[in-house]
Amino acid sequence: MAMPQSKLSPPSLESAATTENSLTTLVKLFSVDMVAAGSSSFAVSPFIAIVDRSIIENTNGKTPLVQGLKQGFATFFSQPLHFITTRQFRLVYAIYFSTYLTANVIDTSCEHLSRDKTQTSAAKFVGTTAVNMSACIYKDRAFTRMFGTVATKPLPALSYLLFAARDSLTIAASFNAPPIVSQWIQTEGILNSTKASDTLSQIACPALMQVLSTPLHLLGLDLYNNSSSTTGQRFSLIRREYVKSVLARVGRIAPAFGIGGVGNNYVRSYRQQILANQ
Numbered sequence: 001m002a003m004p005q006s007k008l009s010p011p012s013l014e015s016a017a018t019t020e021n022s023l024t025t026l027v028k029l030f031s032v033d034m035v036a037a038g039s040s041s042f043a044v045s046p047f048i049a050i051v052d053r054s055i056i057e058n059t060n061g062k063t064p065l066v067q068g069l070k071q072g073f074a075t076f077f078s079q080p081l082h083f084i085t086t087r088q089f090r091l092v093y094a095i096y097f098s099t100y101l102t103a104n105v106i107d108t109s110c111e112h113l114s115r116d117k118t119q120t121s122a123a124k125f126v127g128t129t130a131v132n133m134s135a136c137i138y139k140d141r142a143f144t145r146m147f148g149t150v151a152t153k154p155l156p157a158l159s160y161l162l163f164a165a166r167d168s169l170t171i172a173a174s175f176n177a178p179p180i181v182s183q184w185i186q187t188e189g190i191l192n193s194t195k196a197s198d199t200l201s202q203i204a205c206p207a208l209m210q211v212l213s214t215p216l217h218l219l220g221l222d223l224y225n226n227s228s229s230t231t232g233q234r235f236s237l238i239r240r241e242y243v244k245s246v247l248a249r250v251g252r253i254a255p256a257f258g259i260g261g262v263g264n265n266y267v268r269s270y271r272q273q274i275l276a277n278q
Contacts, residue, residue, distance in 0.1 A: 029108045029275075032267065033107075034104075036263075036267035037264065040096070040267070041093055041100055043255075043263060044096065044259065045089055045092045045093040046076050046083060046089060048096070048255065049092040050072030050073060051249075051251060051252040053068065054068030055217075055249070059218060059237075060149045060221070061149065062147065062149050065245075069248075087146070091142055092139065098131050099131055099171075102127050102131045103127070106123050107120065121179075125176050129168055132167055133164050137160055137164065144224050156224060156227070162219055163217070166217050170213060172209075173208070173257075174253075174257035175257075177205040178198070178201040179198075179201075182194070182197040182198045182201040185197040185200065202265070203259065203262070206257040207250045207253055210246055210249040214246045215238050215242065218237065218245055
């Protein structure tokens with residue numbers, strides 16, 4: 001007697017094809033994320049590398065800020081190909097490429113997994129802060145030694161903590177605050193265009209945060225360069241260097257997470273074409 005056929009059926013070819021298509025789409029989206037991170041970072045890193053070195057050499061008294069900026073840009077414009085091969089450039093490029101790539105991949109992954117805005121924002125803050133903080137502290141330690149005026153020595157633990165606090169504030173202002181501020185701008189009727197409010201908030205938030213984070217940066221550098229200074233001397237240095245250092249860091253952060261962020265978002269907008277064809 002013939003045995004009854006099982007009612008269980010193998011996975012459908014349609015289901016397998018859907019899964020494969022989903023993975024293919026995800027790979028394409030991650031590829032766009034990588035191109036966006038790479039192109040944005042390459043565009044802003046020369047400027048940031050020059051400003052960072054100039055701030056360090058100004059703080060330790062090696063070279064006045066304006067003179068350092070002039071020398072840095074003169075070198076870049078006269079020898080651009082040589083400049084992008086220097087360790088100075090490579091360290092800065094590594095920071096922003098890894099930070100933007102982490103933020104982009106988290107965004108895409110959360111979107112793929114249907115996570116809500118709160119979960120996405122939290123994941124992005126934790127992920128980008130961890131990556132950016134590690135890379136920035138490594139760069140700051142290297143720059144402080146490369147361009148310092150004292151013999152190479154370990155960076156003080158308090159300098160690490162100050163740099164970590166500085167970077168956490170910057171990340172929050174660069175990746176988490178802009179969407180919230182953009183929504184507020186539109187709600188208050190300041191700007192009705194979503195694109196315009198997104199661009200304004202992406203540039204303004206990181207720049208304004210430098211008002212709070214610059215003292216942390218200056219103190220961290222001074223702890224390394226002048227380990228024997230008194231508390232009064234440290235506050236005197238911060239007061240003396242504050243305004244021009246804020247202006248320099250605003251000029252630095254505007255391209256780093258402002259203009260760079262706008263460029264990153266522009267390249268990532270091509271994801272919509274991939275999603276439309278899914």
